[in-house]
Structures are given as structure tokens and as C-alpha cells.
Amino acid sequence: MPRILVIDDAKTMRDALKDLLIPAGFEVVEAENGEQGLERMGQHAIDLVISDLNMPGMDGLTMCKHIKEQGYHAPIFMLTTQTSPELKARAKEHGVVAWIVKPHKDDILLGGIRKVLKLS
Known part of the structure; x- marks a missing residue:
């Protein structure tokens, strides 16, 4: 069973993602x-990471940079309200393979996860 790390300071978002991912x-x-x-x-x-961008303490981009520096190879999906092309470009440099703007569509998120993990 593929393991996904969900990182978000909002418990409601973590719960919503769990409610989507576990039955899938x-x-x-x-x-x-x-x-x-x-x-x-x-x-x-961890097979895949879904992270928020704006979090207290270490933000999502900094965390992605550290993930890459520590040699982890799990693809990263950034789930954010930000639409900045500059942020998106920086995120790609740090291993982000998908930039998904909130509010997201569940079927598109699941489809992207399955595609990246080669499950469909």
C-alpha cells in the first residue's frame, strides 16, 4: 500500500486528505x-508527499529543499492558495512535481497521485 505523507498546519485539511486518500x-x-x-x-x-506551502516555522519550500538535500526521492505535491509563477518555479527546483491550487478537485488530485506513482 503506497504511503503518503500529508503536511499541513490545518487539521481540517489533513483530515479531509485522509478521508480522500485512505478509501482510495x-x-x-x-x-x-x-x-x-x-x-x-x-x-x-514515504512514497509521495503532499505539503502545504504556508506553515508556521519551516515553510513548505524550505522543507522541500531539506528533503532533497537529505537525499529523499519521494515526489512532492504542493497544495497551496499561492499562484505565483516565481514560487512555483522555485518549488520545482526543490523537487515539487505538482503545484495544486486550493481549493482542489479530489478527482484531479487522486489522478495526479496515481499517475506519479504509476498506479493507473
């Missing part, structure tokens, strides 16, 4: 911020 056949590991996200990467074999 994914195991979900949660983190409340970038620091916890990095910690979880070291504790679990």
Missing part, C-alpha cells in the same frame, strides 16, 4: 509543519 487505498502519515514532515520522512518509507 493509500496509507497516510501526518505532520503539522515542515519540521515534523522532515522527522516523518526519516521514520517512514
Whole structure:
């Protein structure tokens, strides 16, 4: 079962993603911020990361940079309200493979996850 790390400071968003991902056949590991996200990467074999951009403490881009620097290869989906092309370009440099603007469509998110993980 593929394992997805969901990183968001909003519990409601983490819960909504769990409610989407678990019935779709994914195991979900949660983190409340970038620091916890990095910690979880070291504790679990993570197949894909879904992260918020704006979080207290370490933001999503900084966390992605550290994930890449530490040699983790899990693809990263950034789920954010931000639409800045500059931020999106910087995110790609740090391993972000999908930039999804909130509010997202569940079927598009699931389709993207399955495509990246080569499940469909």
C-alpha cells in the first residue's frame, strides 16, 4: 500500500486528505509543519508527499529543499492558495512535481497521485 505523507498546519485539511486518500487505498502519515514532515520522512518509507506551502516555522519550500538535500526521492505535491509563477518555479527546483491550487478537485488530485506513482 503506497504511503503518503500529508503536511499541513490545518487539521481540517489533513483530515479531509485522509478521508480522500485512505478509501482510495493509500496509507497516510501526518505532520503539522515542515519540521515534523522532515522527522516523518526519516521514520517512514514515504512514497509521495503532499505539503502545504504556508506553515508556521519551516515553510513548505524550505522543507522541500531539506528533503532533497537529505537525499529523499519521494515526489512532492504542493497544495497551496499561492499562484505565483516565481514560487512555483522555485518549488520545482526543490523537487515539487505538482503545484495544486486550493481549493482542489479530489478527482484531479487522486489522478495526479496515481499517475506519479504509476498506479493507473
